[in-house]
Amino acid sequence: MVNIIWGIFIIVGSIYAIVMGKAEVLNNTILESAKDSLEMLFKIFPVMALWLGIMNIASVSGLLKKISDKLSKVLRVLFPDIPKGHESLSLIASNIVINMFGLGSAATPFGLKAMEKLQELNHKKDTASRSMITFLVINTSGVTIVPTTVISLRMMYGSLNPTEILLASLLATAISTTVGIIIDRWLARRYG
Amino acid sequence: MVSVISNLIIPLMVLLVILYGLFKKVDIYDAFVDGAKDSFDMIAKIFPCILGMLLGVNILLNSGLLDYIFNLLRPVLSFPVEVLPMIFLRPISGTTTLAILNDLLANYGPDSFIGRLASVIQGATDTTLYVLTLYFGSVGIKKIRYSLWAGLAADVAGIVSAIILVGLFFGN
Numbered sequence: 001m002v003n004i005i006w007g008i009f010i011i012v013g014s015i016y017a018i019v020m021g022k023a024e025v026l027n028n029t030i031l032e033s034a035k036d037s038l039e040m041l042f043k044i045f046p047v048m049a050l051w052l053g054i055m056n057i058a059s060v061s062g063l064l065k066k067i068s069d070k071l072s073k074v075l076r077v078l079f080p081d082i083p084k085g086h087e088s089l090s091l092i093a094s095n096i097v098i099n100m101f102g103l104g105s106a107a108t109p110f111g112l113k114a115m116e117k118l119q120e121l122n123h124k125k126d127t128a129s130r131s132m133i134t135f136l137v138i139n140t141s142g143v144t145i146v147p148t149t150v151i152s153l154r155m156m157y158g159s160l161n162p163t164e165i166l167l168a169s170l171l172a173t174a175i176s177t178t179v180g181i182i183i184d185r186w187l188a189r190r191y192g
Numbered sequence: 193m194v195s196v197i198s199n200l201i202i203p204l205m206v207l208l209v210i211l212y213g214l215f216k217k218v219d220i221y222d223a224f225v226d227g228a229k230d231s232f233d234m235i236a237k238i239f240p241c242i243l244g245m246l247l248g249v250n251i252l253l254n255s256g257l258l259d260y261i262f263n264l265l266r267p268v269l270s271f272p273v274e275v276l277p278m279i280f281l282r283p284i285s286g287t288t289t290l291a292i293l294n295d296l297l298a299n300y301g302p303d304s305f306i307g308r309l310a311s312v313i314q315g316a317t318d319t320t321l322y323v324l325t326l327y328f329g330s331v332g333i334k335k336i337r338y339s340l341w342a343g344l345a346a347d348v349a350g351i352v353s354a355i356i357l358v359g360l361f362f363g364n
Contacts, residue, residue, distance in 0.1 A: 005284055009248035029254045037243040040294055043236060048229035050350060054209050056227020057220050061213040101205075102315070106197035112330050119331040126337065128328060128334040137340055140320040141346035146202060147315030150212045153294060154311055159302035168357040170284075172316035175353040180346025183300055187338040 047152030055101060068093035078138075078181065081121070081131045088117035092135050099139065102148035111139060130188050134181070141180040144173050203302035232286065245287040253277070271355050272306045278313055283320040283347050290314065292327070309358045 017026040058064045071093040076082070082089055091114035098107035115134065121127040147169055154162035213220040252258060262273040269276075275294060281288045293314045300306040320343035329338055 007250045008243065009252040011252075012287040013248075013251035013257060016257040017251070020256060022254075022256065025254055026251065029250045031251045033247040034243060036250070037239070037246045040242060040246070040291070041239055044293075045235050046250075048234060049228040052230050052234075053224035053226075053228035054206060056230075057213045057218065057223045059210045059227075060223040061216040061218040061220075061261040063209060063212045063216075069260060074262075108326075111327060114239055115327050115331045119333075124335075126212075126334050127334060128337050128339055132328075132333070133337060133339040133342065136324060137342045137346060139327070140318045141350060142275045142316060142318030144315055144318075146205065147311075149290065150293070150311045151202075152316045153290075153297055154302040154307075157297040157302045159307075162302065164313065164359075165308055166202075167316035168308075168311045168354070168361050169299050171357055172312055172354040176317055176346045176350030179349035180342055183345040184338075184342040191338055 039182045043153060043156045044149055047148055047155075051101060051148050055098065064075070064097060065090075066093065067097050071097060078134055080129050081129065082118075083121075086117070088114050088121070088131075091117060096138060096143055100143055100145045102144050102150075112136075116173070134184050136182040136185045138177060141177040142173055143177050145170060206279070240290070241287045245285060246291045248289045249277075249281075249288050253292075271309065271359075274306050275310050275313060278310055279351055282313065282317055282351070283344060285322060286319040289319075301330045305358070305362060308362050309355065312354040312358050314353055317347045318349055320344060 016181070017023065041177040068090055071106065074091045075089055075093055075096075076084070076094050079089065085098070091110050095107045098110065118135065119125065123132070128180055135178060146166070150165070150169070151162050154165070160178060210220060254320065258277055262276050265276070266273050277294045278289050278296070279319060281292065293310050296310045297307050302308075302311070320340070322337060322342060324361075328339075
């Protein structure tokens with residue numbers, strides 16, 4: 001999927017630029033993209049390090065586990081197919097908690113492990129189970145309390161108040177997740 | 193009021209983590225340094241993706257093709273067309289929308305309506321297609337059933353509420 005999209009971007013963009021007589025712009029764009037990507041990385045790097053540090057304190061002190069345990073209880077309602085005390089539930093909870101802090105890539109290892117455990121419960125190994133779909137719908141609707149990267153970018157571009165968007169972002173993500181769960185329930189009932 | 197609450201979320205979170213760590217007698221400083229060290233690995237992992245995506249996105253954006261298309265749409269939309277590329281690419285690639293957000297913040301400023309809207313859109317949803325591909329792929333699931341539809345519905349809900357909320361909170 002990404003292959004096709006990336007290819008289309010480059011091919012369509014290049015052809016349009018050349019046809020419109022903007023070969024020079026195209027030339028500069030190709031060369032400067034490399035420099036831009038490094039600049040962008042430098043913007044994300046320090047904030048990412050900061051949050052990974054804070055998150056590690058939460059992880060070592062057991063706070064993360066405590067929150068996941070609490071969350072597991074709520075999650076049981078959403079995942080009726082998972083047997084009580086099954087490991088997948090706490091992995092799902094950890095994944096969601098880390099995602100809440102806007103650290104998507106740090107959450108991925110927990111998420112993949114959770115999928116592995118859900119696959120053990122799955123009867124048809126090539127077909128997504130109901131629990132898997134519910135998990136991924138919650139995951140992709142992006143339950144984020146602190147969009148770490150967004151705030152760091154706003155800070156770098158000199159926002160007078162980088163975190164002013166937090167409340168709007170929190171509400172939007174809550175609505176997105178709620179709608180996702182409702183649609184998931186509805187489709188699950190429809191397709192069994 | 194909105195900005196007071198927003199401004200408190202991060203400090204309170206940090207405070208909670210530190211206090212809980214001290215309470216549990218954890219070497220909080222060592223834990224912090226250890227965790228921060230992992231950022232090197234992560235940065236090394238995402239750099240090639242950012243480089244590749246920026247190349248593709250910049251070529252498309254600078255070619256002027258999107259401007260042409262979005263200008264056609266401008267009269268029928270009630271929000272700035274500048275965020276359209278983000279909306280369409282959000283479910284496909286996180287790094288791409290991050291690159292576009294980067295561009296929008298640089299060009300219009302983080303405190304402009306466009307800057308705020310783009311920030312909220314980025315924070316409110318996630319990359320559905322990427323996540324489904326990665327997670328289902330990792331356990332060999334081929335039939336993904338209705339998951340894509342449920343995921344995209346959540347994205348649409350997130351983006352629509354982002355547009356409404358930013359309009360409400362920050363005015364147009």
